Amino acid sequence: MKKNKIIFGILCCMMALMSCTANRVVQYQSESASTSSIKVKPSTRLRNVVVTLDGNLVWEKTRTVKSLTIENVPAGNHELRVTCASWIYKDEINQSKDIEVTGKGETKTELVSVPPFSVGYWVYSGLGLLVVYYIWK
Secondary structure: OHHHHHHHHHHHHHHHHHOOOEEEEEEOOOOOOOEEEEEEEEOOOEOOOEEEEOOEEEEEOOOOEEEEEEEEEEOEEEEEEEEEOOOOEOOOEEEEEEEEEOOOOOEEEEEEOOOOEOHHHHHHHHHHHHHHHHHHO
C-alpha cells in the first residue's frame, strides 16, 4: 500500500512539472530589417489561447503561455486579437486592439486581462483534492 502511494505521488509531481508555463517567442515574418516586437502579457497564465495579428494566425497551441512575444513585426498599424474560450474561466476572453509600431526595434507590450475562474473549475479542483485525500488516507 505504501509503495502505491509513493508511485502515485511521483506521478502527480511529474504531471505538475509537465504543465509549466513559459515565455513563448514567435516570428511574424522572416525579414528582420526595420521591425519591432509585440509582447502579449496576460494577467495570469493562459492555456488554449489563440493570437492573431492582422488576421494572420500567430499562436494556436495547447501549451500554457505566461507571455508571448511576436518578433519581426513590420512598421505600421496592426490589429492584435487575443481569444481564449476555456471552461475554467468565468467569461470568454476576446480582446482586440490596434497597435502602432515604428519598426525601430522597440517592444510594445499589450496586457490581457483574464477573468476569474468559473464555479465548474472550483468544483473540479475540489473533487480532485478529495480524491487525492482519500487515496492517501
